[in-house]
Amino acid sequence: MGVITTGTTAPRRHQAAADPAEQARIAYWEEQARRLDWVTPWHTAHTWRPAEPTGELDADGEPVLSVPRIEWFAGGTLNVAHNCVDRHVAAGRGDKVALYFEGERGDRRAITYAELQREVSRAANALTALGIGKGDRVVVYLPVIPETIVITLAVARIGAIHSLVFGGFSAEALRFRVEDTGAKLLVTTDGQFRRGRAVPVKADADAAVAGENAVEHVLVVRRTTSPGEEHTVAWTPGRDLWWHEVVDAASDVHVPEAFDAETPLFIMYTSGTTGRPKGLVHTSGGYLTQASATHDLLFHPDPARRDQDVHWCTADLAWVTAHTYEIYGPLSNGVTQVIYEGTPDTPHPGRHFEIIERYGVTSYYTAPTLVRSLMAAFPDGPGDRWDLGTVRVLGTVGEATNPEAWRWFRGHVGAGTAPVVDTWWQSETGATVLSPRPTDAEFKPGCAARPLPGVSTRIVDDEGQEVPPGVQGYIVVEKTGPAMARTVWGDPQRYLDSYWRKFAAQGWFLAGDGARYDEDGDTWILGRIDDVLNVAGHRLSTIEIESALVSHPWVVEAGVAPTAHPRTGHAVTAFVVLRPEAGGTPATEITEALRAHVAREIGPIAKPADVVVVPDLPKTRSGKIMRRLLTQLYEGTPLGDTTSLQNEPAVGAIAAVLAARTEGQS
Template sequence: MTRAAETFAETFAETAVAPAEPLAADVHAWADPQTEDERLEFWATAAALLDWQTPWETTHSWTPPDPQAQRGPDIRWYSGGTLNAAVNCVDRHVAAGRGDVVALHFEGEPGDRRDVTYAELQDQVNRAANALTALGVGAGDRVVIYLPVLVETVVITLACARIGAVHSLVFGGFSAEALRFRVEDTAAKLLVTTDGQFRRGQAVPVKENADAAVAGENAIEHVLVVERTGSEVAWTAGRDVAWGDVVDAASPVHEPEFFDAEHELFIMYTSGTTGKPKGLVHTTGGYLTGALFTHLRLFAHPDPARRGEDVHWCTADLAWVTAHTYEIYGPLAAGATQVIYEGTPTTPHPGRHFEIIQRLGVTSYYTAPTLVRSLMGAFPDGVPAEYDLSSIRLAGTVGEAVNPEAWRWIRREIGRDTVDDAGRPALPLVDTWWQSESGSTVLSPRPEDAATRTLKPGSASRAMPGWEAAVVDDAGAPVDAETQGNIVLTRTGPSMARTVWGDPERYYTSYWAQYAEQGWFLAGDGAKQDADGDLWILGRIDEVINISGHRLSTIEIESALVTHSDVVEAGVCPVEDPTTGHAAVAFVVLTDAARARLADADSDGDSAEEKLLAGLRAHVGAVIGPVAKPRRVIPVPEVPKTRSGKIMRRLLTQLHDGAALGDTTSLQNEHCVEQIAAICDARGTAASRPSTQETA
């Protein structure tokens, strides 16, 4: 070890704590590593916040990508070490005397509530682990979990980790076909589902989708069913088992096993621009280290003595990687208290989230820009003063780059009790950028940046400690400031996905092939770096619009549209244009007030809509420039989004052009596809079909 690394290690040793007390770790005082030796020492110190059964021998090893073999890098962290993820998330907090601390504040959509302490969570996880073993599930077996946001979802996830089974969570709103693919691709032995879920005020059937998904050839031996809505369900004797019969009746005593740091923890499916979804494999030691450290660094109170006041809320569905990291493993490994909420944020009214924040004293609110935009539309005059949001200490966004207008709204409305001496918004806002592939946050402002430097609306700012990123051209050369290029990860952290399940070649071709010589990971997003060195994410590389030689990001145009008072949300996509190369088409969700105005226009409705859409085009021209004006603006009831809140823009292009649709199984609102297709048909947007309405 170099002398610099030794000094760095000594600095960390002064703030290091016993593994049983991660909430006491003064991670905000840790210096950012500058050299490779310091980076490895940094991640060794972060891993020491976990409880290891066997210490590791080698912090990190890396075998570069192999173009000839079409193989990605062999990434290993903490080789030789053994641990158990569930023990780190539950048992050690109980052993440290914190069993009576609330781990989960559960909020059901119908209004039912349940507080679960760490001691109660340990009881439930142990029972579920014993039940899994009784059902023949063991280490390395795959379990697909098709549940909404429930306490049982967290319990069964941790129970899988406890016995070494590999879990794969599937959004409860996905279709039977989406579920079938994941069941078959993982060769899962067990499917966990529910009779139904509450969604938008109704009990929605779930098990019938599960039954359809496992009706064909697969490796499923049992279907474990949680009773949530009390709905009548079909029952297959011998295959189907009730949660109450096998979990609640199981013993609360379970002896955990300990697994190698590189033991597979979960498979996370992410939609690709082409082909079937990719099953990214995350392993135990490295992923848990990244999840715990970044949760503490971004969301825990900077004063360790005050972290008992924290109430964290990540609003993501549990099947999304954001929820894995900042709703399951990160907060629970830290011993934090958090909120989990079952349903939609507007049921039974748009202020539901604000009620929960007020009642539970939420301190960190981490959500998607798409939810923020919906709240902006629901509360055009701001969040009503009747909601007490004074507990909020910081907010965060994830999923896509947040539009500047939404960024300002969060600080002004949700953070209205946090202002500087001049009365200006001062709420720390961590606008995080990361991916299913990275496993934890890669770029983000630090919470203290709100007081020490100027925050920039929509900028992901800088790399987290232990990660390194750059913006380069297709050949790997750095691009000039304010020039769009490809964002690459030149140094990755321990939470990085190791491969694509069953398809290592796809792991190489999707992420490593273009910059294999440099050993860089291609994230797939366009980005730029400003003169201050801050990074800005500009959307997917394949969604950049090149209009007459001008490269414009879809997010830029969408951000301009949502600053208009009549627009709640916008999805912009590129379409081919024989003159300009590309043209932009905007699909917009109008405010209730705008829709009411158009409805009241009666016989003049067409011209009223034409004026509105022409006004929106002109607005984009005024905000960005004439070259950015969309060729068409099309009102739609909603835009298609993945469960992470990302707008699926390639699908909008396909719908506009009347082309064959790609994979839609990752959508959280698949029903809108037919609606948008009908609207495009009526407007004759595809070159192959006659136009039935002139566009604005």
């Protein structure tokens, strides 16, 4: 396939490969890039070198492939933080609110773009004073508080690389990321407020940096400790530093430097559903271009009212969704947004509705698992208890949305009229690939619809042939966008093997999800490829069976896992979370009712062989159900990696349920 290079001043090699459609695609991304401030214009818009045989053979006699090379806006320089903060102040919008922060306890702050500029400048000066510079790695282990966004932008401002870690992760999960990145600085907090109580954090941070690593300092935000009580926090003199003593004391004037477009911006670790988590490297110019463009396209249906929009992406700031649609996308577009520290049901299940009303949220972007939780708490909707009339766009991300939950979401949160951008994308792609548009006239509940401008996908079989409508295949990204991850940190071979090897001949990115076309050519995502069940030769999607289960009035959430069966290969085993009113129903009645319901909705072949009632399902921080763990728990085999779970206690709770069932049968 060779090298495809397109640009305005550089010679175009292998120009025959860049057909008119490809040239138009590149021109589209150049147009989007011009929405940003560039210090130096690029000379080459895009270079793509696919995985190709090197002429060598590996130990098994298979051809050795080169690692793909992706480059966007070569020669261009910019500063990411300037584009997210300073340019809005320079344009006279410094008094506009950038962040409405709401703490779980009810403490609130409104931070303008001018105030954010000063805070980021202080943090950038503090980082420089601590010896952090271009290319150095900073691990951020903080909850959803303003300091998390401030330090993230400050790291970007000085050309360093950030890696955010979910504040609920264990010390071991944090240790891996600190050591894998070779971080010089860890930014953490004394504690965080979660589910109505102060949860200590510093001890886990200390345990994570206790071994061999490159950490020189631990910068600590005071969140749960009152002023004057700092001495109660475990401390390593010389290494540990208080944020309020270091950052707050720094100058609030900082002149940002311009960096090359391909300068690494952050390392995002995948969920680790198989093997050790992969550190995906995203770069500056291309990532910011696609984050900014897709945020604008998806969440601002009425350009005339853009200045009045209030955006809320509910993801934890450590998740890639928050990087793209809670930090870089919204701030690059100069919008006002909400960030919330706590859990959605504290102190009551309508906390999110309360926040939407308080700040006049216009776009509400959340996970299907949260939608299902709200549906369980308010099956008939929130009624007139909160005013949700400002909502103009709804969005979902993480997994395909069950149609029943989709209808409830639009009907009760979007007044039956708000568009739902049911987005499909991944940590690897960096930004949305498939989604309905907020300007669409009609929607199919749970359907990812079609690719956004500038990217393209296919659904293919094992040989790379496009499948007909109704047939499940692999979804591949045929043309990736500028936000595509460039490599796996420290392991480019894994980048090749995980994503590009299977369809190297075509140059396609293997997303790892199954999908199918409908008769209209729209795409339906069916879950991870390894979440497909093979029952007596029939390939069944876990998502479809789960959606059938959730449509039953007793079920609020369902996880379906394949378990070994000597005759059919796989058996369908369903783990369900019930609504409170179904709690006293006998287990046998629940099982038979749900088996019959699935048979009616899909067909007898999809009936669960067993139904297990559990208090919760294990999920990653992005809301994906860890079905692999369900299989391992049911079969009693050793558990794989659990470091990515946002609710690790769910594993023990399910194990206890299964153990009690075993005892009851003996």
